[in-house]
Amino acid sequence: MNFAWDDDELNPEQSAAVIQNGNVFLIACPGSGKTRTLTYKIAYELSKITTHRDFVLAITYTNRAADEIRERVEDMGVDASQLWIGTIHSFCLEWIIKPYYIYEPDLAQGYSLIDLYDREKLLEELCLPYKLLKVTFHDCDFYFTPDGLHLACKNGSKVNAVKVVLTEYFKYLKKHRLIDFELILWYAFDILKNNQIAAKNLAGIFRNILVDEYQDTKELQYEIVSYILRKSSATNFFIVGDPNQAIYDSLGGYPIGLDDLKIKTGLDFHQMELSKNYRSSERVVSYFGNFNLYKTNIEACGKDKGYQSIVSYDREVSKDKLVLEIARIVKHNIVELAIVPRQICIIAPWWVHLASMCRKLSAELPEYTFDGPGMVPFARDVENIWYKISRIALTEPSPGMYIRRMRWAKEILVDFENLGMHLDNFNNKDFLRTCNSIKLDEHDGISYLRDFFAALIAEMSIDLECYPTLMQHHQTFFESSEKRVAQLAKEGIAEASDIKYFRKLFENRTGITVSTIHGVKGAEFDAVIAYGLLEGMVPHFSDANGQESAQKMLYVVASRARKNLFLISEVGRKRYGNEFYGPTRKLIDCNFRYDNF
Numbered sequence: 225m226n227f228a229w230d231d232d233e234l235n236p237e238q239s240a241a242v243i244q245n246g247n248v249f250l251i252a253c254p255g256s257g258k259t260r261t262l263t264y265k266i267a268y269e270l271s272k273i274t275t276h277r278d279f280v281l282a283i284t285y286t287n288r289a290a291d292e293i294r295e296r297v298e299d300m301g302v303d304a305s306q307l308w309i310g311t312i313h314s315f316c317l318e319w320i321i322k323p324y325y326i327y328e329p330d331l332a333q334g335y336s337l338i339d340l341y342d343r344e345k346l347l348e349e350l351c352l353p354y355k356l357l358k359v360t361f362h363d364c365d366f367y368f369t370p371d372g373l374h375l376a377c378k379n380g381s382k383v384n385a386v387k388v389v390l391t392e393y394f395k396y397l398k399k400h401r402l403i404d405f406e407l408i409l410w411y412a413f414d415i416l417k418n419n420q421i422a423a424k425n426l427a428g429i430f431r432n433i434l435v436d437e438y439q440d441t442k443e444l445q446y447e448i449v450s451y452i453l454r455k456s457s458a459t460n461f462f463i464v465g466d467p468n469q470a471i472y473d474s475l476g477g478y479p480i481g482l483d484d485l486k487i488k489t490g491l492d493f494h495q496m497e498l499s500k501n502y503r504s505s506e507r508v509v510s511y512f513g514n515f516n517l518y519k520t521n522i523e524a525c526g527k528d529k530g531y532q533s534i535v536s537y538d539r540e541v542s543k544d545k546l547v548l549e550i551a552r553i554v555k556h557n558i559v560e561l562a563i564v565p566r567q568i569c570i571i572a573p574w575w576v577h578l579a580s581m582c583r584k585l586s587a588e589l590p591e592y593t594f595d596g597p598g599m600v601p602f603a604r605d606v607e608n609i610w611y612k613i614s615r616i617a618l619t620e621p622s623p624g625m626y627i628r629r630m631r632w633a634k635e636i637l638v639d640f641e642n643l644g645m646h647l648d649n650f651n652n653k654d655f656l657r658t659c660n661s662i663k664l665d666e667h668d669g670i671s672y673l674r675d676f677f678a679a680l681i682a683e684m685s686i687d688l689e690c691y692p693t694l695m696q697h698h699q700t701f702f703e704s705s706e707k708r709v710a711q712l713a714k715e716g717i718a719e720a721s722d723i724k725y726f727r728k729l730f731e732n733r734t735g736i737t738v739s740t741i742h743g744v745k746g747a748e749f750d751a752v753i754a755y756g757l758l759e760g761m762v763p764h765f766s767d768a769n770g771q772e773s774a775q776k777m778l779y780v781v782a783s784r785a786r787k788n789l790f791l792i793s794e795v796g797r798k799r800y801g802n803e804f805y806g807p808t809r810k811l812i813d814c815n816f817r818y819d820n821f
C-alpha cells in the first residue's frame with residue numbers, strides 16, 4: 225500500500241509535488257516546508273518500490289540534513305533500507321569512485337582521502353613563502369567545472385601566488401595518491417564521462433533521484449546526475465530549492481535554469497512551486513520580499529503570521545558598543561518578549577568576527593550559553609573513522625538515540641571492513657554493546673577519547689599497526705583536536721577541555737546560536753540579530769557580482785526569522801588606511817518602515 229498522509233500534514237501544493245509522477249522542478253520559497261515535502265516524497269516513492277533491486281537516491285547539502293530526513297522517514301514507519309541518502313561527495317565516493325576507480329588512471333593504483341586537518345596544514349605550509357602577500361589557506365578555495373580548475377580567490381594581488389600554491393598542492397596529492405573533496409567530484413565526473421557502463425549501472429539501480437538545495441549545486445554535480453539520468457528512461461528526477469537563496473556562487477554553486485536542466489538531462493519536467501511560508505510573520509515576509517531577486521511567490525500562512533514583529537535597522541551603533549547593544553537586544557527578547565535562548569540567532573558575514581563576539585557575549589551575559597563556530601573542541605571531520613567512533617563514545621545509550629547510534633555503528637563496521645578487517649559475525653549491535661561496556665573515569669575530553677579508543681581496540685583485538693589508514697586517522701584526529709582545545713583555551717574558554725563540553729556537541733542545543741550567514745542556511749529562529757552588514761563584507765569586496773550576492777545574503781538572513789529581526793551596520797570598522805566600512809548598499813537602498821528599537 226502506498227504511503228498516505230492527512231491534510232494537516234501537507235498542504236495541497238506540497239501534496240501535489242509529492243504525488244506528481246515524472247520529473248519535478250520545484251521552486252520553494254523560504255519556510256515553505258521544502259524538507260517536509262522532500263521527506264514525504266522519499267517515503268512515498270519508497271512505499272511504491274516493488275522489487276529489492278530498486279533504490280531511491282536522495283542528495284542533500286549536509287550530512288546532518290541527510291540524517292534528519294532518514295530518521296524522519298523511519299519514524300513514519302516506512303522501510304528505509306532501499307534509500308541511499310547523503311551528500312554528493314559521499315555518493316560519489318561510495319557509488320562511483322569505490323566501484324570504478326580502476327578505470328581512472330590517477331586512482332587506479334589506489335587512493336585515500338586527505339583528512340581535512342592535514343589538508344589545511346599542507347596548504348598553510350605551501351602558503352608560507354607568500355606571507356608578505358597575506359596569502360593563507362583561506363584564499364586557496366577552488367572548484368572544478370567540466371573545463372577544469374577555477375579559483376575562488378578574486379583578489380588580483382594574490383591570484384598568481386594562489387595558482388602556484390595549488391599547483392604544488394596537486395603535485396603533492398598526486399605523489400601521495402590522495403584526493404580531496406573537490407577531486408572526488410572531478411574524478412566521479414571523469415569516470416562517468418569515460419565509462420558508459422558505470423552510468424548505466426547506476427541508472428539501473430536508482431528509480432528516483434532527488435536533489436535538495438539545488439541553488440547551491442555546482443556544474444560538475446549537475447553533470448554527474450545528468451550522466452546517470454540520460455542512461456535511463458525509468459528514473460524520475462525531483463529537484464528542489466530556492467534560486468533566491470543561492471549564496472555559494474564563489475564556490476561554483478548556481479541555480480540552474482529549467483531550460484538548461486532540460487538540455488543537460490534530456491528530460492521534461494513538471495514545474496511546480498511551494499509559495500506558502502509557515503515560518504515568519506507577515507511583517508517579516510513583507511520585509512525579506514524586498515530582496516526577492518527572482519520574484520517568486522510568497523504568502524505568510526504559519527501560526528506566527530499575525531505576530532507583531534519588530535524589524536529594526538541600526539546604522540549608528542559604534543563597533544565598540546556593539547557587544548553591549550547585541551546583549552541588550554538578546555535580553556529584551558528573552559525577558560520582555562518571552563523568547564527562549566535557543567530560539568535566538570546572532571549572525572555575521574565573517575567567521576573571524578564571530579569567535580570574539582561569542583566570547584564577549586558569554587562574559588557580558590554569563591546567565592546564557594552561546595553555541596558558535598570554532599567552539600567545537602575536536603576534529604569534526606566526517607570522513608575520519610575516529611570522529612565516527614567519537615560520536616558513539618560521546619553519546620549515552622538511550623531509546624531516543626538507539627536508531628542513530630546503530631546507524632553510526634554500521635558505518636564504522638563498513639569502514640573497518642573496507643580497511644580489510646575480518647569481523648566475522650561481529651555486527652552493529654555487538655559494536656554498540658562493546659562501546660557501552662566501556663566505563664571510564666576521566667574528565668579531560670581528549671584523554672577520555674584516547675582511553676576510549678584504546679579500550680575499544682583492545683576489546684575488539686585490533687592491532688592498529690596492521691592498519692596504516694586507521695593509524696593516520698588516529699594521529700590527525702588527536703593533532704587537530706589538541707589544536708582546537710588549545711585555541712579555545714587561548715580565547716578564554718578553559719572548560720573546552722572538559723568531557724562535558726565534548727559531549728555537548730551531540731546534545732540538543734539549548735544556547736543562543738552564533739553563526740555565519742552561510743552556516744545558517746536551512747535554519748529558523750524566533751529572533752535573528754545580524755551585524756557586520758557592511759559594504760565589502762556583504763557583499764564580499766572581491767565579489768564580481770556583488771550587488772546580487774548581497775541581495776541573496778540579505779534574503780537568507782531575513783527569512784530565518786519567525787518573529788523579530790534586528791539588522792545592524794555598525795560604524796567604525798576600519799577597512800584600510802583611514803578608510804572605514806560603510807553600510808551595505810542594498811540595505812541603504814531598501815525602503816522600509818523599520819521599527820524604532
Ligand SMILES: Nc1ncnc2c1ncn2[C@@H]1O[C@H](COP(=O)(O)OP(=O)(O)OP(=O)(O)O)[C@@H](O)[C@H]1O
Binds near residue numbers: 232255258748
Ligand atoms: N504543511 C505544513 N503545515 C504546517 N507547518 C508546516 C507545513 N510545512 C512545513 N511547515 C513548517 O514550516 C517550517 C519551515 O519548513 P522548512 O524548514 O522545511 O522550510 P524550508 O522550505 O526548508 O525553508 P528554507 O528554504 O528557508 O530553509 C517548519 O517549521 C515546518 O515544520
